[in-house]
Amino acid sequence: MKKVILASSSPRRQKLLRQIGLRFEVKVKPVDETLPEWLSYDEAVCELAYRKAKEVVLEEKEGIIIAADTVVIHRDKVLGKPADYSDAVKTLRDLSGDNHLVITGFCVIDAATANVATASETTRVFFRRLTDAEIEAYVSSGEPMDKAGSYGIQGLGAVLVDRIEGCYFNVVGLPLAKLASALKEFGVNVLE
Numbered sequence: 001m002k003k004v005i006l007a008s009s010s011p012r013r014q015k016l017l018r019q020i021g022l023r024f025e026v027k028v029k030p031v032d033e034t035l036p037e038w039l040s041y042d043e044a045v046c047e048l049a050y051r052k053a054k055e056v057v058l059e060e061k062e063g064i065i066i067a068a069d070t071v072v073i074h075r076d077k078v079l080g081k082p083a084d085y086s087d088a089v090k091t092l093r094d095l096s097g098d099n100h101l102v103i104t105g106f107c108v109i110d111a112a113t114a115n116v117a118t119a120s121e122t123t124r125v126f127f128r129r130l131t132d133a134e135i136e137a138y139v140s141s142g143e144p145m146d147k148a149g150s151y152g153i154q155g156l157g158a159v160l161v162d163r164i165e166g167c168y169f170n171v172v173g174l175p176l177a178k179l180a181s182a183l184k185e186f187g188v189n190v191l192e
Contacts, residue, residue, distance in 0.1 A: 002188055003063035007056040012154065012173040013068060020176055020190045024066075029055035041078075045069045045105030046118040053107040053116075060111040064186050067107050068174055072149035074100040079149045088139045091150040092160070097129040100149065102171045108182050117182045121175035123166030125153070130160060 004024040006017060017024055031051040035044045045068075052067035072079040074095060082088035105120040143157060144150040151157035153164075153171045169176040180190050 002186070004188060005056060005060065005063050005065045007052045007065055007067035010068075010173055012152075016169060016172060016174045016176060017066075020180065022188075022190055027056045027059070028052075029059075031055050041071055041073055041101075041103050042105065042120040042122070045071055045103050046107065046120050047105070049105045049107035050109075050116070050118055053109045057109050057111050057114075062112045063110075064183065064188055065107075065109045065111060066179070066183075068104055069106075070102060070104040070148060070170075070173055072100060072102050074098070074149075081146055081148055082144060082150045085139055085145075088144045088150040089135055092130060092135045092138065092144070093132075095127045095149070095151075095160075096135070097127060099124055099126045101125075102149070104170050104173065104175055106174065106179055106182070108179075108186055110186050115186065117185060119175075119178055119182060121167050121170040121178055123164055123168070123170045125164050125171060126162045127160050128162040134160075 004022055006024045006026050007028060009028045033048055048069035049067045053065045056065050079091055082091060102123045102125055103120055107118045109116050141156055143152050143155050151160055153161055167175045
């Protein structure tokens with residue numbers, strides 16, 4: 001199998017790739033994450049993923065580089081990681097009883113051939129109505145503090161979610177089925 005490099009320090013993305021049996025190295029380079037305002041959210045996450053992968057490709061002669069970027073959108077506003085405890089509480093109050101979008105873009109580049117593929121996945125997440133006590137307890141757990149949208153569906157945050165429409169793994173950080181299809185085109189077949 002070809003060498004695979006993940007251009008992400010996200011423990012969740014690393015866990016997802018290990019879950020599907022992929023062996024990989026991790027290499028992360030800083031990138032400019034400012035985007036032209038005219039890009040759609042789908043285009044924006046793909047562009048950021050491309051920038052992350054491209055920076056790693058500059059130092060590699062061979063291998064398949066994977067990079068990704070995720071945004072959480074609520075009422076046409078991007079929700080980043082919470083600045084502090086009160087910011088996490090406010091975000092979760094806003095999401096309570098409502099739905100939002102999680103959009104992940106990924107980029108795959110073959111360092112040897114410079115072939116590039118990008119794609120995005122959108123999942124709609126529906127939160128149940130949360131009480132203030134539930135929100136306070138969840139934020140006190142510390143789990144939301146390093147997560148866009150102030151929750152992690154793969155952890156305790158699972159109890160906040162009523163249902164989703166779309167790919168669950170996308171909400172965690174990588175749309176695995178779509179990524180596996182893209183990797184197959186680069187000669188990396190996770191099912192062989």
